[in-house]
Amino acid sequence: MKKVTVIAILFLLVFNAYAQRIDQYFPSSELTTVGAYYYPEHWNESQWERDFQKMAEMGFEFTHFAEFAWAQLEPQEGVYDFVWLDKAVDLATKYKLKVVMCTSTATPPVWLVRKHPDVLKSNEDGTTYDHGSRQHASFSNEYYRAYSQKMITELAKHYGNDKRIIGWQLDNEPASNTDFGEDAQIRYRNWLKRKYTTIDALNKAWGTNFWSGTYSDFSEINIPKHKQWGMNLYQRLDHSRFCDYETSSFLDEQAQTIRKYADAGQWITTNYIPYYDARYVGASKELDFISYTRYMVYGEHPGIGTKGYRVGEYSRIAMANDYFRPLSPLYGVMELQPGQVNWGSINSQPLPGAVRLWLWHVFAGGSKFTCTYRFRAPIYGYEQYHYGIVGPDGVTPTSGGKEFQQFMDEIKVLRENAGDDKVPEDYLNRKTAILYDPDNTVAINQNKQTVVWNTEEHVLKYYKPLKAFGAPVDFIRDTMDFSGYAVLVLPAYQQMSLKLIGKLSTYVNNGGNLVMSCRSGHQDEFGHLWEAKHAEPIYKLIGGEIEFYDLLRPYAPDTILMDNLTYAWTSWGDILKPANNTEIWGNYAGDFYSGKPAVTCNKLGDGTVTYVGADSNSGDLEFNVLEKLYKRLDIGIENYPKGIIVEYRDGFGIAMNYSDKVYQMKLPIGSEILLGTKDIPTAGVLVWKL
Secondary structure (H helix, E strand, C coil), X not given: CCHHHHHHHHHHHHHHHHHHHHHHHCCXXXXXXXXXXXXXXXXXXXHHHHHHHHHHHCCCCEEEECCCCHHHHCCECCECCCHHHHHHHHHHHHCCCEEEEECCCCCCCHHHHHHCHHHECECCCCCECCCCCCCCECCXXXXXXXXXXXXHHHHHHHHCCCCCEEEEECCCCCCCCCCCCHHHHHHHHHHHHHHHCCHHHHHHHHCCCHHHCXXXXXXXXXXXXXXXXXXXXXXXXXXXXXXXXXXXXXXHHHHHHHHCCCCCXXXXXXXXXXXXXXXXXXXXXXXXXXXXXXXXXXXXXXXCCCCHHHCCCCHHHHHHXXXXXXHCXXXXXXXXXXXXXXXXXXXXXXXXXXXXXXXXXXXXXCCCEEEECCCECCCCCCCCCCCCCECCCCCCECHHHHHHHHHHXXXXXXXXXXXXXCCCHHHHXXXXXXXXXXXXXXXHHCCCCCCCCCHHHHHXXXXXXXXXXXXXXXXXXXXXXXXXXXXXXXXXXXXXXHHHHHHHHHHHHCCCEEEEECCCCCECCCCCECCCCCXXXXXXXXXXXXXEEECCCCCCCEEEEECCEEEEEEXXXXXXXXXXXXXXXXXXXXXXXXXXXXXXXXEECCXXXXXXXXXXXXXXXXXXHXXXXXXXXXXXXXXXXXXXXXXXXCCEEEEEECCCCCEECCCCCCCEEEECCCEECCCCEEEEEC
């Protein structure tokens, strides 16, 4: 048997095993399932049954326990109490609600903190956190890591074979573990030893000959003072990597403990906030899949139009969907905003219909489940005034609660109409990847060169046009396969290895179309500038040289001229010197390098490389470059206005409107509208069967 055939068979076996596992967790016939957080410890036990009955009547199919309940689970050291939680599980089951069980490592009990104060995080200035909030214990503290496993072991022993428990959530919104305590210092040095093996290798990677920074032993290395001016950039970069590792490894240890006792049918996940500079997202290999948290209206994002802040920024759920989906066999949303919140800068009411819009958007991206914090609005504590599905009386549905109920009723309509997984061919033809590495973002952000630069906003200047084109988008890593994408976009990919450059060259020579933006290929994978011309290793790819780069003052933007249109730019501009056979698409105008190329397109093998040298102020340059490329490639695109998102899944088309105007959707002949109308209002949703 040929080797390629064996590999293909093995791939199919693994794929089928994954598919069976996913269907075991979340049956495809259900399409999606919806749940709500519940905190039995917050309410009088006499109210629990009423609450679960109400939850089930509204259409919820699962609930979520014990996220912050360590003090109730282990009221004294070594003394465990599961009686109250057993009652809650019994009552949830009575009303056919499945249960997600959580580890409570975000909130250690006070007896643990007072007996072992070293478990608390230490700040750079030597001050420490204290009991009374959450995420105040350090994942780098050896005692805390070990003792947490004791509690998790007891929890897993008790519920690991309980068929009513469908899965486990580890911690809550785990973030990068930044701690300056003694154990963190020791663990950081040990992490460096494992990574570099010898101190000479570390010195070379960190470039410690600069400013007499050379180390002779790992014991001399301290956690870098991030607030101290001029600290070694690579030391800071490695420390941030270590902090992310501490988070991912802590989650892996929890998962390994649970798996010793858990039933094979119980899945394990955690809920990340979608930070795009977080390496720990997707790094815990012991998880079955990952999920995210998303809040849309809390005063930070203006949205579209004067009242857009009530609907939220349309790319936030879209990008989270497209970022998480490729990192995991499946994904879900563990926290979706149920209504008004209390912790934002300005806690406005969402527009009526916005919560339902978000639910449909999560579903449209491929999510297998959505859960919300929380069923009952809290009447005390830090999150007082935060909406729930029902209000503080525990009975009356909130506006967001009614929209959750509406969505769940609408999903039943889809279940009744479910057919094949047909997807329009032109939609699949537009499938595009964005090559993205959070480590690259961290490296750029710690050395921006200009206060005007914003890495995430730069990525969005490429991502938003793709969604306007109606393209399915995957954020992929450099270890993944590029060949399934006609177009691959690399926004500001500053750190590149020669291996990656070779892989990109192969992709293009084989017919792929690469779009690279400014700030790409300037450094090697260690963050060092090349000992060569500026970004020289990518010259063959882009079909020319980068003569130099420029950074403008915020009050003095300049322009780029392309196809008789002008585009303002300020933050970064690579001034290009293309080879004779490289096509020039746009030129700089208005400064001493006026007329020099800013945008080029190089034919390489069977593919192309388009280089966009500047970060435009509005994103219009990036949009028009992508539009020009797709038309040249004869890839059919849509032209959805800002705020309109259209996706396909499970044989359904879903269109959503975040804009401030009614949008009229054109549907293919023969489409059967299941929900909504072709005239989609603000916060409206249209669903049709293909």
